[in-house]
Amino acid sequence: MNPEPDYSAAYVVIRTSADRQGFGLAFTVGRGNDAQVAAIEALAPLIVGLRVADVLSDLGGFSRMLTGDSQLRWLGPNKGVIHMAAAAIVNATWDLFGRIEGKPVWRLLAEMSPQQLVDLVDFRYLEDALTPAEARQILERALPGRTARQADLLARGYPAYTTTPGWLGYTDDKLVRLSKEAVSDGFGHIKLKVGADLDTDIRRLRLARETLGPDARIAIDANQAWGVQQAIEWLQPLARFEPYWIEEPTSPDDVLGHATIRNAVAPIKVAAGEHIHNQVMFKQFLQAGALDVVQLDACRVAGVTENVAIILLAAKYGVPICPHAGGVGLCEMVQHLAMFDYVAVSGSTDGRAIEYIDHLHEHFVQPVMIRDGRYLAPTGPGIGAQMKPESVDAYRWRGDHR
Amino acid sequence: MNPEPDYSAAYVVIRTSADRQGFGLAFTVGRGNDAQVAAIEALAPLIVGLRVADVLSDLGGFSRMLTGDSQLRWLGPNKGVIHMAAAAIVNATWDLFGRIEGKPVWRLLAEMSPQQLVDLVDFRYLEDALTPAEARQILERALPGRTARQADLLARGYPAYTTTPGWLGYTDDKLVRLSKEAVSDGFGHIKLKVGADLDTDIRRLRLARETLGPDARIAIDANQAWGVQQAIEWLQPLARFEPYWIEEPTSPDDVLGHATIRNAVAPIKVAAGEHIHNQVMFKQFLQAGALDVVQLDACRVAGVTENVAIILLAAKYGVPICPHAGGVGLCEMVQHLAMFDYVAVSGSTDGRAIEYIDHLHEHFVQPVMIRDGRYLAPTGPGIGAQMKPESVDAYRWRGDHR
Numbered sequence: 150m151n152p153e154p155d156y157s158a159a160y161v162v163i164r165t166s167a168d169r170q171g172f173g174l175a176f177t178v179g180r181g182n183d184a185q186v187a188a189i190e191a192l193a194p195l196i197v198g199l200r201v202a203d204v205l206s207d208l209g210g211f212s213r214m215l216t217g218d219s220q221l222r223w224l225g226p227n228k229g230v231i232h233m234a235a236a237a238i239v240n241a242t243w244d245l246f247g248r249i250e251g252k253p254v255w256r257l258l259a260e261m262s263p264q265q266l267v268d269l270v271d272f273r274y275l276e277d278a279l280t281p282a283e284a285r286q287i288l289e290r291a292l293p294g295r296t297a298r299q300a301d302l303l304a305r306g307y308p309a310y311t312t313t314p315g316w317l318g319y320t321d322d323k324l325v326r327l328s329k330e331a332v333s334d335g336f337g338h339i340k341l342k343v344g345a346d347l348d349t350d351i352r353r354l355r356l357a358r359e360t361l362g363p364d365a366r367i368a369i370d371a372n373q374a375w376g377v378q379q380a381i382e383w384l385q386p387l388a389r390f391e392p393y394w395i396e397e398p399t400s401p402d403d404v405l406g407h408a409t410i411r412n413a414v415a416p417i418k419v420a421a422g423e424h425i426h427n428q429v430m431f432k433q434f435l436q437a438g439a440l441d442v443v444q445l446d447a448c449r450v451a452g453v454t455e456n457v458a459i460i461l462l463a464a465k466y467g468v469p470i471c472p473h474a475g476g477v478g479l480c481e482m483v484q485h486l487a488m489f490d491y492v493a494v495s496g497s498t499d500g501r502a503i504e505y506i507d508h509l510h511e512h513f514v515q516p517v518m519i520r521d522g523r524y525l526a527p528t529g530p531g532i533g534a535q536m537k538p539e540s541v542d543a544y545r546w547r548g549d550h551r
Numbered sequence: 552m553n554p555e556p557d558y559s560a561a562y563v564v565i566r567t568s569a570d571r572q573g574f575g576l577a578f579t580v581g582r583g584n585d586a587q588v589a590a591i592e593a594l595a596p597l598i599v600g601l602r603v604a605d606v607l608s609d610l611g612g613f614s615r616m617l618t619g620d621s622q623l624r625w626l627g628p629n630k631g632v633i634h635m636a637a638a639a640i641v642n643a644t645w646d647l648f649g650r651i652e653g654k655p656v657w658r659l660l661a662e663m664s665p666q667q668l669v670d671l672v673d674f675r676y677l678e679d680a681l682t683p684a685e686a687r688q689i690l691e692r693a694l695p696g697r698t699a700r701q702a703d704l705l706a707r708g709y710p711a712y713t714t715t716p717g718w719l720g721y722t723d724d725k726l727v728r729l730s731k732e733a734v735s736d737g738f739g740h741i742k743l744k745v746g747a748d749l750d751t752d753i754r755r756l757r758l759a760r761e762t763l764g765p766d767a768r769i770a771i772d773a774n775q776a777w778g779v780q781q782a783i784e785w786l787q788p789l790a791r792f793e794p795y796w797i798e799e800p801t802s803p804d805d806v807l808g809h810a811t812i813r814n815a816v817a818p819i820k821v822a823a824g825e826h827i828h829n830q831v832m833f834k835q836f837l838q839a840g841a842l843d844v845v846q847l848d849a850c851r852v853a854g855v856t857e858n859v860a861i862i863l864l865a866a867k868y869g870v871p872i873c874p875h876a877g878g879v880g881l882c883e884m885v886q887h888l889a890m891f892d893y894v895a896v897s898g899s900t901d902g903r904a905i906e907y908i909d910h911l912h913e914h915f916v917q918p919v920m921i922r923d924g925r926y927l928a929p930t931g932p933g934i935g936a937q938m939k940p941e942s943v944d945a946y947r948w949r950g951d952h953r
Contacts, residue, residue, distance in 0.1 A: 151621050180593055180622040184632060187589035191582055219553050220582040226775070226803070228828065229631020230586060274802040277779040277811065373628070377679040400676040401628070402831040404806060405838055409679065426630065429804040436807055 573647025
């Protein structure tokens with residue numbers, strides 16, 4: 150489905166009168182980046198001139214203001230270009246907050262009180278699945294272990310899985326070689342792309358299983374290639390290789406379709422999220438029993454603030470999060486959300502791992518640190534979206550006629 | 552939810568080397584119109600230079616090309632700004648087609664063969680609800696009466712309902728006066744906005760019922776104001792006034808929420824569609840039994856082509872369509888879809904009506920014609936989106952820095 154991505158980003162820098170900065174971005178795969186920029190420019194007048202203290206003391210209200218603007222919400226509401234624009238701004242604001250407090254965003258979140266976290270959430274359309282009282286209960290249940298888990302996280306990091314070996318264009322030899330490298334790098338969990346040709350999928354999955362042995366987790370990712378019935382049929386001959394999950398088997402909008410697929414293909418897990426466009430959709434995926442794995446994304450929904458709601462929904466339904474990453478800066482940002490979940494919400498890393506792709510980290514001031522197949526917890530302030538000035542300068546799009 | 556709309560549009564003109572033109576638009580409510588323009592500009596390179604004959608002989612393939620671009624679909628897929636941009640282009644292309652053939656789009660559609668119509672539909676994610684064979688069967692079943700219904704349509708027009716009396720800002724006196732005018736203009740079906748204040752809703756609905764009598768259809772529209780449980784509770788004291796439908800009781804993404812509300816509030820019907828963002832969502836609303844009324848919109852989904860799929864889905868599930876209109880040019884465009892449904896798909900106008908708002912028609916070259924509460928069938932070529940040059944000139948946005 151994505152044969153020729155040209156990884157791009159609409160980059161947001163918030164500047165305060167006290168010369169503080171916050172950085173965020175909307176990730177795109179090339180064409181359309183200008184539309185993403187235009188949407189951010191449409192939101193900008195809503196925030197220019199606000200008092201920093203007012204914004205940072207009510208980030209829930211700030212997010213509701215951005216996503217609830219009565220004219221701009223017509224373009225969504227809460228989906229697509231305008232919602233990703235809100236995400237870039239919300240994440241830049243959390244980055245600013247982290248820089249002012251001198252803390253990485255995961256720690257900022259993990260040190261907030263249950264009530265402060267509940268106040269971030271827009272419950273308007275969630276209460277049939279999660280009430281403020283339930284959210285608070287989930288957070289209070291996790292209070293006792295916060296300190297120990299924070300220490301554990303700083304010492305050992307958070308589990309990762311790697312998509313590096315599994316791209317469709319790779320030869321069998323390269324697949325085998327990269328799979329072996331993944332193991333020697335400490336990864337017990339990899340992911341292969343599937344869905345273009347069934348025979349190829351069978352051959353590649355067999356090769357990966359033979360290379361990695363029976364205990365490795367081999368996830369597969371169809372990137373929305375199939376209809377519902379087609380997904381179920383395609384997966385039958387792949388089942389004997391025990392894929393760990395099937396990711397995006399069909400349209401990311403199809404809650405009921407995912408539920409049908411999940412019922413049919415168990416024990417293969419069903420995973421999705423990089424294109425699930427807001428918390429109301431995640432709510433339904435969980436209500437319908439359509440997901441085994443919540444692949445939240447740092448930039449698809451409205452940033453950190455909405456992701457707090459999604460993490461709480463996942464906890465309520467007992468479904469683990471395995472964030473989507475890769476792209477431009479997604480690894481750098483999304484690790485904060487998984488680490489917050491571990492320290493202050495689910496309290497667990499069981500069945501959880503952040504996607505890792507070894508790609509484009511060199512452009513970031515605080516690139517992710519991976520060791521033995523785990524993300525080391527970032528200690529620098531902010532959310533990690535700041536690019537190096539020389540990268541911004543080298544890759545800045547100058548074809549733009551604005 | 553929409554307190555201060557500033558009705559706007561991103562206007563698309565397609566020009567061919569033979570000096571033919573096609574007109575389409577994306578309706579917005581003000582801020583964000585620039586982002587809509589940028590998304591249309593991002594799609595434009597995909598169509599500039601195509602051969603007109605190739606496009607018009609495969610409008611299904613053309614639509615799949617526009618909505619399936621591997622980079623641009625990251626911004627959706629099939630939702631929000633990028634999807635409405637595709638709609639504007641797709642509708643402009645149908646307008647061009649109608650102009651070349653010298654026919655209104657409703658007639659163009661109603662004279663296509665069942666197989667030609669089936670070929671328009673992208674079945675990738677639909678087949679668990681509607682197969683090509685089923686779609687063809689629905690269309691063949693309606694073949695016999697096409698000529699008679701076309702004649703009936705030309706003679707009598709298509710039922711309308713009016714939203715003119717029911718805006719939230721109006722005084723009680725104005726509500727009563729406009730309701731009486733609606734009746735004397737031939738409308739037996741009006742709509743009131745609700746959801747801001749319960750006591751006000753009770754008072755206004757009682758007034759409207761007293762004014763119009765027990766037989767009039769009085770629909771109510773909450774514009775997404777409520778959560779699921781809140782919708783059910785709010786509607787209880789309104790039920791005694793027998794509202795015909797409740798429109799957009801909650802988030803337009805919430806398929807399962809609408810199903811819950813529908814079960815709880817029957818016999819009040821549940822209606823939605825102006826923000827249901829694509830055919831996969833409509834599929835689920837119908838699969839889940841979440842809708843009594845399909846309010847398709849000319850510009851929210853990818854134009855005429857995707858609306859053909861939605862009309863076929865509605866026919867499969869036996870749910871009537873009552874298109875959303877108003878805005879800028881929505882009445883002019885959407886009437887073609889309802890009329891096509893009557894002549895060539897459902898074969899019925901029972902329980903069906905197109906929304907009508909008496910607003911901004913003076914800017915269109917072929918404004919809608921309403922007589923005795925019915926839309927007269929347009930006979931001019933195209934889809935009706937062409938604006939008068941003097942209106943384009945007078946209202947063109949010049950604050951734009953492009």
